[in-house]
Amino acid sequence: MVIVAGTMLALTQAAQGEDQKPAAPPESRSLDLTAIDKTADPCTDFYQYACGNWNKSNPIPSDQVRWARSFTVVNERNRYLLWKELDAAAKDPKTPLQKQFGDFYASCMNTDVVEKKGLTPIEPAFKAIAGLAETKQLATLVSGLENHGTPYGLFNFGVGVDEKDATKQIAEVFQGGLSLPDRDYYIVDSAHFKEIRAQFVEHMKKMFALAGDTPEQAANEAAAVLEIETAMAKAATSRTELRQPENRYHIYTVVDFEKLDPQFDWGTYFSSIGIGHFDTLNVATPNFFKTLDGLIAGEPVAAWKSYLRWHVLHGQAENLPKAFFDENFNFFSKTLAGQEVPEARWKQCSSMTDDALGEAVGQDWVKEYFPPQAKASMDKLVAALEKSLGDDIKTLPWMSDDTKKAAEEKLALIRNKIGYPEKWRDYSSVIVNRNDLIENEHHAAVYENRYQLAKLGKPVDEKEWGMTPPTVNAYYSPSFNDINFPAGILQPPFFDFKIDPAVNFGGIGVVIGHEMTHGFDDQGSKFDGHGNLREWQTAEDRKNFTARTECVANEYSGFEAAPAVGDAAAVHLNGHLTLGENTADNGGLRIAFMALQDTLAAEGKTLSEKIDGFTEAQRYFLGFAQVWCQNQTDAESRRRALIDPHSPGNWRVNGSVQNFDEFGKAFGCTKGQPMVPVNSCRVW
Numbered sequence: 001m002v003i004v005a006g007t008m009l010a011l012t013q014a015a016q017g018e019d020q021k022p023a024a025p026p027e028s029r030s031l032d033l034t035a036i037d038k039t040a041d042p043c044t045d046f047y048q049y050a051c052g053n054w055n056k057s058n059p060i061p062s063d064q065v066r067w068a069r070s071f072t073v074v075n076e077r078n079r080y081l082l083w084k085e086l087d088a089a090a091k092d093p094k095t096p097l098q099k100q101f102g103d104f105y106a107s108c109m110n111t112d113v114v115e116k117k118g119l120t121p122i123e124p125a126f127k128a129i130a131g132l133a134e135t136k137q138l139a140t141l142v143s144g145l146e147n148h149g150t151p152y153g154l155f156n157f158g159v160g161v162d163e164k165d166a167t168k169q170i171a172e173v174f175q176g177g178l179s180l181p182d183r184d185y186y187i188v189d190s191a192h193f194k195e196i197r198a199q200f201v202e203h204m205k206k207m208f209a210l211a212g213d214t215p216e217q218a219a220n221e222a223a224a225v226l227e228i229e230t231a232m233a234k235a236a237t238s239r240t241e242l243r244q245p246e247n248r249y250h251i252y253t254v255v256d257f258e259k260l261d262p263q264f265d266w267g268t269y270f271s272s273i274g275i276g277h278f279d280t281l282n283v284a285t286p287n288f289f290k291t292l293d294g295l296i297a298g299e300p301v302a303a304w305k306s307y308l309r310w311h312v313l314h315g316q317a318e319n320l321p322k323a324f325f326d327e328n329f330n331f332f333s334k335t336l337a338g339q340e341v342p343e344a345r346w347k348q349c350s351s352m353t354d355d356a357l358g359e360a361v362g363q364d365w366v367k368e369y370f371p372p373q374a375k376a377s378m379d380k381l382v383a384a385l386e387k388s389l390g391d392d393i394k395t396l397p398w399m400s401d402d403t404k405k406a407a408e409e410k411l412a413l414i415r416n417k418i419g420y421p422e423k424w425r426d427y428s429s430v431i432v433n434r435n436d437l438i439e440n441e442h443h444a445a446v447y448e449n450r451y452q453l454a455k456l457g458k459p460v461d462e463k464e465w466g467m468t469p470p471t472v473n474a475y476y477s478p479s480f481n482d483i484n485f486p487a488g489i490l491q492p493p494f495f496d497f498k499i500d501p502a503v504n505f506g507g508i509g510v511v512i513g514h515e516m517t518h519g520f521d522d523q524g525s526k527f528d529g530h531g532n533l534r535e536w537q538t539a540e541d542r543k544n545f546t547a548r549t550e551c552v553a554n555e556y557s558g559f560e561a562a563p564a565v566g567d568a569a570a571v572h573l574n575g576h577l578t579l580g581e582n583t584a585d586n587g588g589l590r591i592a593f594m595a596l597q598d599t600l601a602a603e604g605k606t607l608s609e610k611i612d613g614f615t616e617a618q619r620y621f622l623g624f625a626q627v628w629c630q631n632q633t634d635a636e637s638r639r640r641a642l643i644d645p646h647s648p649g650n651w652r653v654n655g656s657v658q659n660f661d662e663f664g665k666a667f668g669c670t671k672g673q674p675m676v677p678v679n680s681c682r683v684w
């Protein structure tokens, strides 16, 4: 649903590279004609044409795994501006809020204290785990860890919107418990993944040894963790299957759920974690819990102790002394993603503070960096895109009038959230200690957990945001039926007051159209305008819709995501995992173009007028493509091909323009050239 996958878990947390000094990154520009590779033919490879020079002169910095002209470059700048605010608040806070997030940031920056404390902050958790006498006590043990904000693996429990009744918030339990990025890492039988598993075991052995275990103990513990996680991976539902809402919606009574997994004392767990009473819950992945039951019955207590000890250590490795941090970095960031060095400490601590106290930090940030004109311009752009999606629906060749009416009703119900929340979250209960990073992380985790659990049975809060204000991203939520644009994305190269409309419609216009189209992709289209999982297409229209989405899935499955290297074969995109995002890119490109045409017509202009030698139509497509210029390590391309529902930049550009005939017209291409294939796909 989001436009790019979020900042990656383990990959960008607290680094120990203290000596790099913050410096202001340059402001991004909108359309950049020097980025163009004039030796490339736009009709053969438009991405190379639009981005070739930029890609050549912007290698990946050693502390990154992906360097993208828009997302990471803007993110670096937003984070620098955030750092200035945090650094000032840490030195001289002017308000209680500034004192709170300033102290949080300071606790992260103080690596001397982190070193001095050593493992002390996680010793209580280790002690509790050591006291586990039989597996019957697992529920008591893990609820205790949860109540202290300590990570422990196993599964994910929380409260979410009922997908069939979006007015209600219900208890939900999901699969979880893995350390590696995806179940495939455990189960695919290839030389490449076998090698990664061997390296994972070595990594665990080193971490256990750092924590004081003998080499024999460490080896036994690592073997136990791999055995348990492999069994969990085999029982897990794949990411692609989970995209289909019906595959993650299974309402159980608590009594029946307890019968599915009687080895774990769910009654004790529920009553210990401070959630209110409930009789039914969504068991998203029943097969996982059946397997977990067998694992609890079959694995010895010692294996569970190793498993939990590992997750306590692993989940907090980045906040521990340098030896732990470095070992964690070497495996999870370097081996798995190809990152050469950790990010500077100030970058990590800025991100960590934003993660923990985002809506506190964001209040000052938006005052400074989100002018009222930005909001007013966005309102106008969103209205223009809504109109063109409506026009597009009216003229769709494959849809019956009844379904068109239902689609228009859904479109009319989409709500827009722009910039930042109307009402900020209250963090006053989060106690921050300037000298204890792990304790602060625990307090933030407990706060977040209680905040989520307190939603049980309450009406849905439509004004709530799922991203913090400085975030460079956007999202659509099917249950809320809303599109959300944090202040962080509303700036160049996405959006610029000073530039011609073609470039803005190619940038933020396509992003807005992308989020709206999510309401009508393979997943979003299964929800109605009120956010309920309910079919609103006729059977015949659904059949036509699926034939068209399958066309897109097949097309993108043909695209190579990472080349063959050594033992590892070339990897192709998973057309079904990326189907929603690709459908949204295709729809976004079409409807933003229609909105641009309307806007120009209203001003008495046409698409063929030229600025700097390019027509408005060409500038639109260039503006769109240059959002996606990027370099990425091969390891990261490989990792993302398995887990990221978004295609990489080159296919987001070339895949979309290949399906839109206005592109060929704008650049004078002939049918049959690579960017104007004879057969193309269209959903919306």
Ligand SMILES: [Zn+2]
Pocket (backbone or CB within 6 Å): 001, 002, 003, 004, 514, 515, 518, 580, 581, 584
């Ligand atoms: Zn998206």
